[in-house]
Amino acid sequence: DAGITQSPRHKVTETGTPVTLRCHQTENHRYMYWYRQDPGHGLRLIHYSYGVKDTDKGEVSDGYSVSRSKTEDFLLTLESATSSQTSVYFCAIKERPPPYTDTQYFGPGTRLTVL
Amino acid sequence: DQQVKQNSPSLSVQEGRISILNCDYTNSMFDYFLWYKKYPAEGPTFLISISSIKDKNEDGRFTVFLNKSAKHLSLHIVPSQPGDSAVYFCAGGGNRDDKIIFGKGTRLHILP
Numbered sequence: 526d527a528g529i530t531q532s533p534r535h536k537v538t539e540t541g542t543p544v545t546l547r548c549h550q551t552e553n554h555r556y557m558y559w560y561r562q563d564p565g566h567g568l569r570l571i572h573y574s575y576g577v578k579d580t581d582k583g584e585v586s587d588g589y590s591v592s593r594s595k596t597e598d599f600l601l602t603l604e605s606a607t608s609s610q611t612s613v614y615f616c617a618i619k620e621r622p623p624p625y626t627d628t629q630y631f632g633p634g635t636r637l638t639v640l
Numbered sequence: 641d642q643q644v645k646q647n648s649p650s651l652s653v654q655e656g657r658i659s660i661l662n663c664d665y666t667n668s669m670f671d672y673f674l675w676y677k678k679y680p681a682e683g684p685t686f687l688i689s690i691s692s693i694k695d696k697n698e699d700g701r702f703t704v705f706l707n708k709s710a711k712h713l714s715l716h717i718v719p720s721q722p723g724d725s726a727v728y729f730c731a732g733g734g735n736r737d738d739k740i741i742f743g744k745g746t747r748l749h750i751l752p
Contacts, residue, residue, distance in 0.1 A: 529683075556738060558739075565744065566744060567646075567729060567742045567743055567744035567745050568684065568729060568731075568742040568745075569742075570739055573738060573739065575738055581738075583739065615683050615684070617683075619738075626672040626674070626689045626690075626691055626733075627672065627733055627735070627740070628674060628686050628689060629674075629686070629740060630686060631676075631683035631684045631685070632683050633682060633683050634681070634682070634683050
């Protein structure tokens with residue numbers, strides 16, 4: 526357990542509305558990630574952060590923005606939700622446990638439905 | 641371009657037998673590989689990793705084999721148990737890269 530929580534766990538919203546998902550970690554990890562999981566696509570990286578106020582884009586960043594104003598929180602915002610953003614969203618942190626290979630640990634996920 | 645490929649969307653194995661999940665990659669710069677297991681409505685959980693300088697890593701019932709010349713790795717589960725029914729993701733990463741690349745996953749069904 527890497528001490529990661531995600532909120533909300535489920536959300537239903539309408540097309541065009543803004544949505545913010547929160548990832549919270551308690552163990553002072555520097556790196557945090559947002560992924561989406563869709564059938565037939567596996568896990569795709571949206572954005573990630575390598576420190577407070579330091580973020581970078583992933584493979585599927587269009588339509589998403591992120592913010593990290595403090596170490597423990599990484600927010601994912603859909604400025605104007607679309608039906609194509611219906612998905613399950615996972616947050617992750619990175620550690621380097623023995624034998625010292627970078628390993629990501631995931632939160633429980635947020636299921637987002639955009640109607 | 642899919643850097644990590646899991647070509648079998650699903651696999652069914654009898655309980656007690658060996659499950660072999662396969663993964664191919666195209667990026668020769670990967671320094672390590674990881675396997676994750678995912679149950680429905682839960683986040684992926686880390687299973688086992690292997691450095692690109694190794695050809696085998698074992699942890700209990702799970703063994704990962706790496707064949708660098710073929711750019712292929714496999715996860716062996718012996719013996720397979722009902723709780724192993726899940727989706728398994730293969731991923732590759734580089735020591736100079738902050739990101740890891742996931743395959744699309746293979747759904748494993750363990751049959752009674």
